[in-house]
Amino acid sequence: MRSPYEIIERPLVTEKSMAGAEQGRYTFRVRKDANKIEIAQAVEQLFNVKVASVNTMTVKGKKKRIGRHPEGKTPDWKKAIVALRPGHKIEIFEGM
Secondary structure, eight states, X not given: OOOXXXXXXXXXOOHHHHHHHTTTEEEEEEOTTOXXXXXXXXXXXXXXXXXXXXXXXXXXXXXXXXXXXXXXXXXXXXXXXXXXXXXXXXXXXXXX
16 A cells, blocks of 8 residues: 555645635645545545545646757646545634
8 A cells, every 4th residue: 555645646726726725625636546445545544534425537748849859748637626524623724
């Protein structure tokens, strides 16, 4: 079994994710091969909370060019939106 630190790469801090955090929905960038069960267990272990549901999506990489060189692409990545049970919250999102 993988460590929770391997599954959860980092929290996503955007205007939309901060609005969701007020409603108990937290957004994370996760490993591309992680499934919803692993993500829920990792969040419960790392932050000592109870997870109600997990929604995931694969974000496609963008096309990029550097000067006159041929077009390249940034890698695809996976985003997870984790909803917590009522009464639970993650403290790292509170001060932002």
